Each structure stands twice: as C-alpha cells, then as structure tokens.
Amino acid sequence: MRVVVLTGAGISAESGVPTFRDADGLWEGHRVEDVATPQAFDADPGTVHRFYDARRAALAGVEPNPAHVALAELERALGPDLLLVTQNIDDLHERGGSTAVLHMHGRLLSALCAECGARCPWEGPMITAGPCALCGVAALRPDVVWFGEVPLGMDRIQAALERAEVFCSIGTSGAVYPAAGFVQYARAHGAGTVELNLVPSEGTHHFADARHGPASQLVPAWVDEVLSEVRA
Ligand code: BV8
Numbered sequence: 001m002r003v004v005v006l007t008g009a010g011i012s013a014e015s016g017v018p019t020f021r022d023a024d025g026l027w028e029g030h031r032v033e034d035v036a037t038p039q040a041f042d043a044d045p046g047t048v049h050r051f052y053d054a055r056r057a058a059l060a061g062v063e064p065n066p067a068h069v070a071l072a073e074l075e076r077a078l079g080p081d082l083l084l085v086t087q088n089i090d091d092l093h094e095r096g097g098s099t100a101v102l103h104m105h106g107r108l109l110s111a112l113c114a115e116c117g118a119r120c121p122w123e124g125p126m127i128t129a130g131p132c133a134l135c136g137v138a139a140l141r142p143d144v145v146w147f148g149e150v151p152l153g154m155d156r157i158q159a160a161l162e163r164a165e166v167f168c169s170i171g172t173s174g175a176v177y178p179a180a181g182f183v184q185y186a187r188a189h190g191a192g193t194v195e196l197n198l199v200p201s202e203g204t205h206h207f208a209d210a211r212h213g214p215a216s217q218l219v220p221a222w223v224d225e226v227l228s229e230v231r232a
Helices: 038-043 045-061 066-081 154-163 179-188 215-231
Strands: 003-007 082-086 101-103 106-113 119-121 140-144 166-170 192-197 209-212
Touching (some): 003 066, 003 179, 045 106, 045 140, 066 082, 066 215, 082 154, 166 215, 179 192, 192 215, 209 215
Parallel strands (some): 003 082, 082 101, 166 192, 192 209
Antiparallel strands (some): 106 140
C-alpha cells in the first residue's frame, strides 16, 4: 500500500515541543515576521539565531512519543511505499526510529551557508559560529525554510501524492502552504484521506476521514489499522 504521511508540530506536542499556533505556541513568544523570514534574518540575525538556538538546545530535553514510534513501525512494514514528510524541524521522527524522513521545512540540527549553499550537521548555538568550512565566508544560517522560501523536496512530494493510495495528515493546523494543500492534491489523484489532529484543522473538510484527539493515541491505532490491512 502506497502511503504519504504529513506531520506538523502537533505530533511533537506531547513530547514537550511547543506548537506554533496553540495558546502557548512559539509564535506567542515572537511575531512570526520577526523570526521566520529572510528579511528578519537580514535585519536582525541575532534575534533569529537566538530563537533557533533556544529550540535546538531544547531538543536535548524532549523524547519521541508513541506517535513517532508508530510511524517508524509503519516505515519498517511499508519500506519505500511510505513517504514520511514533516513540517517539523526537530529530530523526534529519527529518534523514534524513522530512517527516511523528508523535512520539507528544514532541520534544526543542520547549518546552511547562505554564501555557497553548503550544509553541515550542527549541534550547539549558531550565533557564535565561525566562517563556513567550505567557502570561508561568515554566512551560516539555520537550515530551515522561512516564509517566502521554497520548501524542500517538493518534486518528490508531488510525485508521491500523485501515486498515493492513502494520505494521512497528523498534528498540523493546515495554516501553512504548500503543505496545507497536499490533501486536496492527493484526493484529486484518488487517494483516501485521513486527518489525525487534536481538533479539526483549517482544512478538515477536505478529509474523507477526520479523527480528533491526541496523536499519541490516534497514530498508533491508525498504524495498527493500516498494518492489519497490509498483512491481510
Ligand atoms: C512558499 C520555519 C512558494 C521553520 C515555517 C497567502 C495565502 C496562502 C499562502 C500564502 C499567502 N501568503 C504567503 C503564502 C505562502 C506561505 C504561507 O503559507 N503563509 C501562511 C501563513 C498563509 N508559505 C510559504 O511562504 C512557504 N513557501 O509558499 O514558497 C512555493 C510553494 C510551492 C512550491 C514552490 C514554491 C514556506 C512555508 C514555510 C514557513 N516556515 N517554519 C520553523 O521555524 O519551524 S512554517 C511553521 O508553521 C512550521 O514549519 C510549522 O511546521 C508550520 C505549520 O504549523 P503546524 O506544524 O501546523 O503547527 P501549528 O501550531 O500551526 O498547528 C499544530 C496543530 O497540532 C494544531 O492543529 C493543534 O490542534 C494540533 N495539536 C496540538 N497538540 C496535539 C495536536 N494534534 C495531535 N495531538 C496533539 N497532542
């Protein structure tokens, strides 16, 4: 069975990673224009680096939850027939056992050189980073996709959505495009669609099946359903 799964901040909420738009969301701490745009970084790189350095440091204090673990079990069963796309920049899918994760909005544990485009793994604060190891220019930035920038892996995602038999969206508000449009694209190509979210998302009406509750309960149950179908 060919499956595409899209995850958002809600899948990491029960691990203790704040979401963006819930009452205590990250954006509450900052206006999104202040931190997640190239203009914001050019205008005030220190504030943007502090925002991402704090989130990178917070990763050490969180653990994957049963939803991440269940998706890793799904990957072991489906192999290349599963495409797991995440809007999240944390590493909880990988720490939960997934090995093939497409981070369409980039990753906290990576640095990007704005001068030469080189990427390198990054653990600690980036605000104190030296020059790029490849080109020598002091142009390192968080390897994340800001508003107005092109998400990563779009060709691969589009091809998978066109072939998918099932599209499942987990823990996302459906507020940010192009991710929020994946359900319509998948449905237009004949996929079954299911939303697993704490509350109905902005796009819930596009889903043939919408289930509401915590991901740590809904995702393992949904994965069990898929596995029993695949193994039948
Ligand atoms: C692009 C950076 C062109 C990394 C992020 C006007 C109309 C429509 C679109 C636009 C427009 N003006 C501009 C645009 C485009 C813009 C956009 O969509 N803006 C929005 C605000 C209107 N998009 C872009 O600029 C994108 N680029 O369009 O380029 C293009 C397009 C296609 C092809 C080629 C070129 C770039 C978008 C990326 C922006 N970067 N982050 C970082 O800092 O993390 S977005 C940011 O929001 C995060 O990446 C996050 O992933 C994303 C979405 O948020 P969610 O993950 O959904 O989190 P949220 O808090 O919103 O929701 C959490 C959900 O979980 C809630 O529903 C909650 O109920 C649920 N939940 C909570 N707890 C649980 C739970 N569910 C289950 N269990 C729980 N326990």
